[in-house]
Amino acid sequence: EPEVTQTPSHQVTQMGQEVILRCVPISNHLYFYWYRQILGQKVEFLVSFYNNEISEKSEIFDDQFSVERPDGSNFTLKIRSTKLEDSAMYFCASADQNTGELFFGEGSRLTVL
Amino acid sequence: QKEVEQDPGPLSVPEGAIVSLNCTYSNSAFQYFMWYRQYSRKGPELLMYTYSSGNKEDGRFTAQVDKSSKYISLFIRDSQPSDSATYLCAQGPGGGADGLTFGKGTHLIIQP
Numbered sequence: 473e474p475e476v477t478q479t480p481s482h483q484v485t486q487m488g489q490e491v492i493l494r495c496v497p498i499s500n501h502l503y504f505y506w507y508r509q510i511l512g513q514k515v516e517f518l519v520s521f522y523n524n525e526i527s528e529k530s531e532i533f534d535d536q537f538s539v540e541r542p543d544g545s546n547f548t549l550k551i552r553s554t555k556l557e558d559s560a561m562y563f564c565a566s567a568d569q570n571t572g573e574l575f576f577g578e579g580s581r582l583t584v585l
Numbered sequence: 586q587k588e589v590e591q592d593p594g595p596l597s598v599p600e601g602a603i604v605s606l607n608c609t610y611s612n613s614a615f616q617y618f619m620w621y622r623q624y625s626r627k628g629p630e631l632l633m634y635t636y637s638s639g640n641k642e643d644g645r646f647t648a649q650v651d652k653s654s655k656y657i658s659l660f661i662r663d664s665q666p667s668d669s670a671t672y673l674c675a676q677g678p679g680g681g682a683d684g685l686t687f688g689k690g691t692h693l694i695i696q697p
Contacts, residue, residue, distance in 0.1 A: 476628075505684060515629060515673060517684030528684060563628050572617060572677070574685060576628035 476577035495564030503567035508560040591688030604661040608674035621673040
């Protein structure tokens with residue numbers, strides 16, 4: 473069964489460092505997303521991406537964040553200068569354009585020290 | 586405003602019981618409603634989605650939307666210990682381009 477895969481599963485970094493989280497969406501999906509979930513809190517929308525550009529972004533997705541689809545398979549989230557409050561689980565998702573159903577990866581846990 | 590409210594629980598019921606999970610939403614414009622199940626330290630897994638009002642059934646699960654009261658429900662019949670998880674309701678415009686708004690999730694415990 474096709475699935476969304478994410479790497480790394482866990483990353484520990486120092487405050488101020490750059491982090492790149494990687495995702496391989498389901499191959500025939502065209503819509504891609506990043507969400508985050510701070511421990512004990514809601515799953516929050518960060519950004520959606522379609523046709524090689526950002527479709528929508530939340531207020532969380534400020535200038536420290538960027539997304540890229542560098543090749544035909546990967547979808548990355550970059551945090552330029554991490555802050556303590558960026559510690560969270562980051563989920564990548566892709567959507568079936570016919571049904572709109574979102575399929576999530578297992579997440580990348582980011583810990584900022 | 587895009588708010589989805591959900592009682593975080595925990596909700597603990599004995600095995601075999603009927604479970605009722607509920608959410609309220611504020612944005613009337615968005616017509617797609619989803620229920621996701623999330624096991625600890627895993628990504629959300631889509632259980633069911635419905636469009637507009639009405640009921641949708643899939644095995645032991647029934648999703649219900651009441652647009653007049655802005656209320657969405659998930660019923661689980663013959664609950665099993667393996668149903669123990671956090672259940673997230675979500676609302677979205679559909680079509681894929683825009684993100685979903687999630688509730689906080691209800692932690693469900695099915696006691697064997």
